[in-house]
Amino acid sequence: MKTPQFSIITPTFNRSSQLRRAIESILAQTHTDYELIVIDDGSTDDTQVMLNEFAGLERISIVKQSNQGASAARNNGIKQARGRYICFLDSDDVFTPDHLEKTASDISRQPDIQAFSSKLQFKRKSTNYIKPFKAYNNTQPLDEYLLCDRGSFLMVSLTVESEVARQCLFNTQISYGDDIEFVIKLWKKGCEFxxxxxxxxxIDDRSDDSRLSRSLQVRQIDSLLSELRPWISDKAYLGAQGWFLAKSYALDKRHQEAAKLYLSAIKHNCYSIKMSLIVAAQVFLPVPVYYWVSSVVGKLSKASLS
Structure with a gap:
């Protein structure tokens, strides 16, 4: 059997209606040298019934496992992938039609690069926006790009050499930020992006800070930073504390602790002047107010450029 250029891994759990859109976005790709591996992580809805509609297609493999979480599902997909490169597509996101074609072109022009990351369009009720806000270059420490700057390497944006991915795998012991840890492990293995x-x-961005209890957010972020600590610099660690952990403290109404972490990051020069203002706004402004302010600033910036 011919080795495909791309293996696309899609973990899913009880998202049958959204999963269909994700699969159809793969079938609509202009570049067809791929396989799609759908990992059903123990769904209890009609996911398997819906997947049966695609079961006869040559490029689609369907794997069912007991419920173990998205990280374990992705690891299962990585181990089964036959492609030279691995892409990740969550079941509630969609690829743009020419994503694989443009990625294949980038690979041909950059044969020594092991990982590629595309831009992402986030759709909200009131506005759309593009991430990352700042592109990465390999001269900047990646941990500081992600944790002290406006960097982003979400899984849906990532294409990585299969052999490199198999050396890292996802940490199944954390439930928040597993994508950050995975990317930092790739970087520490010498992977260039x-x-x-x-x-x-x-991405249909329906993020809602009320979905998790505030105390659970604090514990999850604290757990992530504990896992990251051996891999990242002091600056990145303090920057993450002053931003992500401080934000979760503020949401939990622990404002003094949030301020202490933020000021410690400022003291250690973890952010640029512009970033220090952005982080302060995210930490201390109510979420709806922050989104309104960022939307207004974005519109003003576009107007000044037109």
């Missing part, structure tokens, strides 16, 4: 210029996926 290339920031692509095209939008590779569209």
């Amino acid at each position: 290339y920031s692509q210029t095209h939008i590779g996926a569209i």
Whole structure:
């Protein structure tokens, strides 16, 4: 059997209606040298019934496992992948039609690069925005790019050499930030990253800070930082504390602790002046107010450039 260029791994759990859109976005790709591996992580809805509609297609493999979480599902997909490169597509996101085609072109122009990351379009009720806000270059420490700057390497944006991915795998012991840890492990293994210029996926951003209890957010972020600590610099660690952990403290109404972490990060020069203002706004402003302010600032910036 011919080895495909790309193996696309899609973990899913009880998202049958959204999963269909994700699969159809793969079938609509202009570049067809791929396999799609759907890992059903113990769904109890009609996911398997829906997947049976695609079971006869040559490029689609369907794997069912007991419920173990998205990280274990991705690891299962990585181990089964036959492609030279691995892409990740969550079941509630969609690839743009030419994502694989443009990624294949970037690979041909950058044969020594092991990982590629596209831009992402986030759709909200009131506005759309593109991430990352700042492209990565390999001269900047990646941990500081992700944890002290406006960096982003979400899984849906990432394409990585299969052999490199198999050396890292996802940490199944954490439930928050497993994508950050995975990317930092790739970097620590010597993986070089290339920031692509095209939008590779569209994300329906329904993030809601009320979905998790505030205390659970604090514990999850604290657990992530404990796992990351051996891999990252002091600056990145303090920057993450002053931003992500401080934000979760503020949401939990622990404002003094949030302020202490933020000021410690400032004291250690973890952010640029502009970033220090952005982080302060995210930490201390109510979420709806922050989104309104960022939307207004974005519109003003566009107007000044027009």
